[in-house]
Amino acid sequence: MKYIDEFRDPAKAKKLVEEIHKLASGMFPSTPLRERTSPVAERSRSQRSRREHTRSQPLQIMEFCGGHTHTLFKYGIESMLPDTIEMVHGPGCPVCVLPMARVDDCVAIAEQPGVIFTTFGDAMRVPGTRKSLLQAKADGCDVRMVYSPMDALAIARKNPDREVVFFALGFETTMPSTALTLLQAHREGLKNFSLFCNHITTPATMRAILTDPDLRLDGFLAPGHVSMVIGAQPYDFVTRDYHKPLVITGFEPLDILQALWMLVKQIAEGRCEVENQYARIVPQAGNTAGLNAIHEVYETREHSEFRGLGNIGDAGIQIREAYAAYDAEKKFGIPFDAAPFDSAQGAGSLKCAEVLRGVMKPWDCPAFGKECNPQMPLGALMVSPEGSCAAYYAYGKLAKRS
Amino acid sequence: MNLSGTITLAHGSGGRAMHQLVDNLIRQTFTNPLLEEGEDQARIPLAGLVAQGDRLAFTTDSYVVTPLEFPGGNIGTLAINGTVNDLAVGGATPLYLSCGFIIEEGLSLETFARILQAMKLAADEAGVQIVTGDTKVVQRGGADKLFINTAGVGVIPAGFNPSAGRAQPGDVVIVNGWLGDHGAAILNARGDLALDADIETDCAPLNRLVDAMFAACPDIHCLRDATRGGLATVLNEFAERSGVDFMLKEEHLPIRTPVRGMCEILGLDPLYLANEGKLVAVVPLTAAQAVLTAMKRIPAGRDACIIGEVVEGDGHVVLQTAFGGERIVDMLPGEQLPRIC
Ligand code: SF4
Numbered sequence: 001m002k003y004i005d006e007f008r009d010p011a012k013a014k015k016l017v018e019e020i021h022k023l024a025s026g027m028f029p030s031t032p033l034r035e036r037t038s039p040v041a042e043r044s045r046s047q048r049s050r051r052e053h054t055r056s057q058p059l060q061i062m063e064f065c066g067g068h069t070h071t072l073f074k075y076g077i078e079s080m081l082p083d084t085i086e087m088v089h090g091p092g093c094p095v096c097v098l099p100m101a102r103v104d105d106c107v108a109i110a111e112q113p114g115v116i117f118t119t120f121g122d123a124m125r126v127p128g129t130r131k132s133l134l135q136a137k138a139d140g141c142d143v144r145m146v147y148s149p150m151d152a153l154a155i156a157r158k159n160p161d162r163e164v165v166f167f168a169l170g171f172e173t174t175m176p177s178t179a180l181t182l183l184q185a186h187r188e189g190l191k192n193f194s195l196f197c198n199h200i201t202t203p204a205t206m207r208a209i210l211t212d213p214d215l216r217l218d219g220f221l222a223p224g225h226v227s228m229v230i231g232a233q234p235y236d237f238v239t240r241d242y243h244k245p246l247v248i249t250g251f252e253p254l255d256i257l258q259a260l261w262m263l264v265k266q267i268a269e270g271r272c273e274v275e276n277q278y279a280r281i282v283p284q285a286g287n288t289a290g291l292n293a294i295h296e297v298y299e300t301r302e303h304s305e306f307r308g309l310g311n312i313g314d315a316g317i318q319i320r321e322a323y324a325a326y327d328a329e330k331k332f333g334i335p336f337d338a339a340p341f342d343s344a345q346g347a348g349s350l351k352c353a354e355v356l357r358g359v360m361k362p363w364d365c366p367a368f369g370k371e372c373n374p375q376m377p378l379g380a381l382m383v384s385p386e387g388s389c390a391a392y393y394a395y396g397k398l399a400k401r402s
Numbered sequence: 403m404n405l406s407g408t409i410t411l412a413h414g415s416g417g418r419a420m421h422q423l424v425d426n427l428i429r430q431t432f433t434n435p436l437l438e439e440g441e442d443q444a445r446i447p448l449a450g451l452v453a454q455g456d457r458l459a460f461t462t463d464s465y466v467v468t469p470l471e472f473p474g475g476n477i478g479t480l481a482i483n484g485t486v487n488d489l490a491v492g493g494a495t496p497l498y499l500s501c502g503f504i505i506e507e508g509l510s511l512e513t514f515a516r517i518l519q520a521m522k523l524a525a526d527e528a529g530v531q532i533v534t535g536d537t538k539v540v541q542r543g544g545a546d547k548l549f550i551n552t553a554g555v556g557v558i559p560a561g562f563n564p565s566a567g568r569a570q571p572g573d574v575v576i577v578n579g580w581l582g583d584h585g586a587a588i589l590n591a592r593g594d595l596a597l598d599a600d601i602e603t604d605c606a607p608l609n610r611l612v613d614a615m616f617a618a619c620p621d622i623h624c625l626r627d628a629t630r631g632g633l634a635t636v637l638n639e640f641a642e643r644s645g646v647d648f649m650l651k652e653e654h655l656p657i658r659t660p661v662r663g664m665c666e667i668l669g670l671d672p673l674y675l676a677n678e679g680k681l682v683a684v685v686p687l688t689a690a691q692a693v694l695t696a697m698k699r700i701p702a703g704r705d706a707c708i709i710g711e712v713v714e715g716d717g718h719v720v721l722q723t724a725f726g727g728e729r730i731v732d733m734l735p736g737e738q739l740p741r742i743c
Contacts, residue, residue, distance in 0.1 A: 008724070008725055010725050013725050013726045014726055073729060074723075075725040075729075076722075076728045077725070078727070079728040080726055393732075
């Protein structure tokens with residue numbers, strides 16, 4: 001068990017950090033931000049309300065993916081950045097954004113006689129309005145944790161008299177494997193296997209964030225492993241329609257620093273492009289076989305909800321009519337859009353929505369670390385270790401001190 | 403005693419079977435003059451205690467672990483060394499231990515005998531005697547195979563007074579070697595992670611090491627063993643109680659490659675992993691070298707090193723990462739859970 005020190009070399013890190021500082025101090029030469037003259041700043045400023053023109057706020061950069069948040073904390077990367085660059089943690093953890101009603105649906109399916117409900121481990125602890133899958137299991141439901149959807153298929157083959165359901169969730173990183181599993185079940189003519197599809201797409205989710213009027217962001221780090229599947233092109237709208245630069249980024253700490261440098265450089269030079277820091281792995285066009293499987297099996301949903309973001313438009317994914325026999329929603333009659341905006345979120349003291357949109361830091365939520373903690377997560381951001389609230393809780397933050 | 407078969411409720415009933423278990427197995431294994439007196443309590447002459455110091459140290463701990471046996475030790479070694487170390491880090495010379503067993507029926511006699519043997523060896527190594535005890539057997543499901551409680555007394559020599567509230571800016575932080583081995587060994591031994599790492603517990607008595615440290619520097623400011631919750635938890639207590647900050651350097655933290663690798667895969671932080679033979683000392687800078695030299699002469703201190711320093715602050719533990727960043731190392735809210743997907 002060795003690990004890849006090549007991407008954690010402090011000397012290289014130091015160099016990049018110096019470059020980032022240099023770029024930043026060029027942009028903020030001890031004068032407030034409103035003096036900035038870069039075209040991007042001009043453009044994005046013109047989109048803001050009058051009141052905000054005079055802000056002297058730092059650059060706000062969103063790392064979309066929970067994996068990036070984790071790396072930021074673990075290596076203390078934020079403490080290496082100049083004060084003029086602030087990281088805003090995105091919603092990019094598929095477990096975090098799951099509405100409670102979806103968990104309730106899972107429990108309802110798991111409670112049907114004869115069902116074996118299979119899922120990735122992280123989803124087990126997400127609270128529903130009634131209970132989590134973990135509690136459902138303790139109460140006697142047959143809920144099994146698997147490492148891949150193919151494991152669920154194997155369970156279906158071994159138990160022909162049981163209904164086996166796999167909880168398909170995640171971004172484009174997990175979509176090819178669930179699509180391929182469904183196609184495999186179809187080829188084998190398995191009648192007792194279905195997917196409960198809760199996939200969401202990264203670009204559409206990003207669009208939901210970008211259209212939020214509250215949100216002020218200067219650029220994005222986009223997850224490299226998603227682009228391994230979809231390539232770089234689906235992000236073009238971010239630069240074209242919203243004029244925010246974006247860098248596709250790997251998961252090692254040096255990847256993140258390099259991507260930040262690329263992003264800040266774009267802003268400093270007034271460019272606004274989709275760049276690919278993760279070129280060592282991400283092919284420009286993505287993974288054709290994976291994409292084909294996705295298109296064969298899935299289509300966009302008209303309406304879907306995110307915990308904390310409400311309606312996210314067309315980010316949700318459903319199974320095409322041609323494969324309805326493998327769709328747990330149809331098999332078990334789950335009325336998918338009966339998912340009212342999570343009522344728990346409405347309760348004023350829970351700030352999941354604000355945290356998720358990057359307008360508020362987790363510790364500004366009155367429930368943070370008190371009623372809501374990793375043992376008793378009220379909001380989903382506290383559930384997965386990569387959820388922003390759980391990550392803040394686990395790693396603390398130097399900024400908290402000042 | 404015939405060691406085939408298992409322990410049953412009869413062994414706890416007070417009858418012949420119990421007599422056999424206690425007298426022929428437990429007492430014979432632990433044998434020493436105080437135990438042999440066979441009274442309901444151990445009777446310890448005061449004179450011998452008074453000669454060794456001016457305060458009595460008294461502590462207790464209960465031991466539950468799955469699996470009972472793991473690479474490098476078992477629940478018995480833990481039960482002796484854990485209590486010995488709780489006394490030792492208070493500056494006490496550990497002398498006498500009590501030992502209570504709660505056994506779930508069905509435990510194999512052979513396993514139990516092996517655990518007793520390990521306890522005897524550990525007690526001898528630490529120079530303590532098990533002088534009184536108790537055994538209960540409970541129904542299946544009433545306990546998880548075997549729980550052990552040990553209590554211990556020791557004597558603290560005059561003038562030794564480490565305390566969690568005495569860290570001062572300028573002090574340095576010393577540990578006696580590799581961190582996280584025990585926690586990693588247990589996780590690995592549970593076997594449900596399908597990892598194949600070669601990691602042994604670090605379980606060991608620390609009293610001789612503390613003696614040597616005290617001889618080198620009578621003014622050790624803080625001293626604790628870093629058991630449950632690991633190094634991070636101990637340092638947070640020091641920081642809070644002393645009202646100072648601790649600055650740790652990641653590249654100085656002694657963590658073995660397999661432990662690091664395992665944490666990497668599971669998303670765990672080795673700073674929170676349990677140790678069973680590691681202490682954390684905060685000593686004045688001027689004494690640091692002398693303490694280190696003294697520690698390195700003792701087997702349990704061979705890999706001792708300085709990992710950080712105390713600075714002014716308000717109760718934080720800060721890690722300077724090898725990558726060049728800084729982050730706060732907070733207390734853990736609860737058990738660390740492996741990340742699965
Ligand atoms: S602390 Fe809990 S309730 Fe508050 S924003 Fe985070 S997850 Fe939501």
